[in-house]
Amino acid sequence: MDIKKESVEQIIQAIGGKDNIIAATHCVTRLRLALKDENKVDKSMLENIDLVKGSFSANGQFQVVIGQGLVNKVYDQFVEVAGIERATKQEIKDVAEKNLNPFQRAVKILADIFIPILPAIVTAGLLMGINNVLTGKGIFFADQAFVDVYTQWKDLADMINLIANTAFVFLPGLIGWSAVKKFGGSELLGIVLGLMLVHPALLNAWGYGEAVAKGAVPYWNLFGFNVEKIGYQGQVLPVLFSSYILAKIEQFLNKRVPDAFKLLLVAPITLLITGFLSFIVIGPVTFAIGNAITSGFVAIFDKFSVLGALIYGGFYSVLVVTGMHHTFLAVDLQLISNLGGTFLWPILALSNISQGSAALAMMLVSKDEKTKGLSLTSAISAYLGITEPAMFGVNIRYKYPFISAMIGSAIAAVVITINDVRASSIGVGGLPGFLSIFPQNWGPFFIGMGIALVVPFVLTYLYGKVKK
Incomplete structure (x- = not known):
């Protein structure tokens, strides 16, 4: 489809003219714009343009829905007619973030951390759904699961379950990678941090309640100070806060350690300090906060x-x-981590x-x-x-x-x-x-x-x- 220059000019006019545009990029379906003043946008005029399928503002960006495939051509014309440089998505995000209040920034940080790992989580969810169909009782037979009747499928279902569960078992590793990247640190250290929090040598978080009841929680004795030796499988808050600390420590050291010693000092010191803080302070505190949040939602939905x-x-x-x-x-x-669903x-x-x-x-x-x-x-x-x-x-x-x-x-x-x-x-x-x-x-x-x-x-x- 040929893009008429007049239509692109109408879009620019509707968003307040060339002078109202700070930067522009696009995704699969939308123009993503950083504007000086969104109040200058004439939404009625904009959405009456044939090329435009809708528009909205989110996270400090004004977004114009064009459609898959077509948006590329519109963007090429847009930057030419507007007389602006092409921008990356990150540049648009950086400009748009300045227009957000502290609460909006906090929400955006969470979005930027979770969106990159969402495909892995959704894929795991779909595969677990297949496993649920194969192992759930009462779906194909009154009181038996499909794999109970056709036992040759049992190991296949078990393998599907293992593949599906991986993203949830090692969720802190995924979050650590994405969060440390967002906070400006080394993604590799973020992965190590996340995996460290679910190390097999630690008490599995899903067995913590039972271990407490039995008085069987393992401890480290650090010069007379007992630290619970537990993992944080399925937990979100411990790795989020630890990732922030790790990124800031790494940035601090990178500015002060000479280049010749960075490989020997920065990563080991960063992981060591973050590890101690994670198990001694961050983990226990955020674990309690996470449980309190869970209890709060459960209480609301139980009572009201x-x-x-x-x-x-x-x-x-x-x-x-x-x-x-x-x-x-x-x-x-x-x-899901605390209640199983x-x-x-x-x-x-x-x-x-x-x-x-x-x-x-x-x-x-x-x-x-x-x-x-x-x-x-x-x-x-x-x-x-x-x-x-x-x-x-x-x-x-x-x-x-x-x-x-x-x-x-x-x-x-x-x-x-x-x-x-x-x-x-x-x-x-x-x-x-x-x-x-x-x-x-x-x-x-x-x-x-x-x-x-x-x-x-x-x-x-x-x-x-x-x-x-």
Whole structure:
């Protein structure tokens, strides 16, 4: 498709002109812009341009949805017409970060740490889902699992489970790599730090409670000071804080140690100091904080299950708009580690489905051909776990589909919460999400999925017809 120069000029005019652009880059589907003043953007004019499928602001960046493949051509024309230099994603992030308040920066840091490792976690979740299907009782046979009847499949299921569990068993290693990189340290040291926290010589964190009850927790005796010799499998906070300390110590030493001695001194001293701090201070404190966070969420959903489900289910999509949803990934991982499953992630999956259903209804409601096409493609994307095109391209733009999706998601969340539906892992947050749900919870989850499919669609369709 040829890109008309006039259309690109209209985009530039709609975002406040050339003088309002600080820097620009693009991802797979969107132009990512750092603007001087986002208040100068004429969103109505922008979204009436044929090339534009939607727009939104997130993490200090103004993003214009163009579409896969097409965005490359638009960007080439954009930098030429605007007379600006090409920028990298990191340069845009650095510029945009200056516009964020401290809370937004903290959320963005979490997002930057978890997004790179998300593919590994989601892949592990899908594989664990396959294992759940093979080993779950009552799926294929009344009181037996598939592998109990067809025993030749048992070792295959066991191998799948090992492959799937690797990302969760060595989760601190993944987080250590990503976090230390984000904080400006050596990624290799981050990996070593993460793996050090789950070393086989340590008491497995999943057996800590039992060891405490039996009085069998192992200790190091450091000159009369006892330090618990425990690992932090599945834990998030210990490795996050330790990674920050490691990066800062490494930076401090790199500035002061002569180049000739850096290889001999910087990494060993950095790991030694961080290791001692991790096991003596950071680990125990953050382990307690993580358990307190878990207990807090469990208490809320135990005592006020309907209210908690209504709020989280109804407003999860709002968290996506603000970017705060990334913070709950850490909570999900903490719940999986402490409880063996999370009751929050299933709500996320239904929220994504609800946004897809609302967008799909707009295909029938709208008479605009551009909206019809975008509604269908973005609905499919949402059903497969990617909601941004549906939310920013269709639902938020017309408002009532977004609200309809929130209502459907809230109702579905209540249904699955009162039935104590949990996921064994984090998977694809859409229709394939059932694979991550414990098989014994499939019944109520499918009911919730039906609500998420039907209610937003019907509400959006009826309101759209009445409104017309």
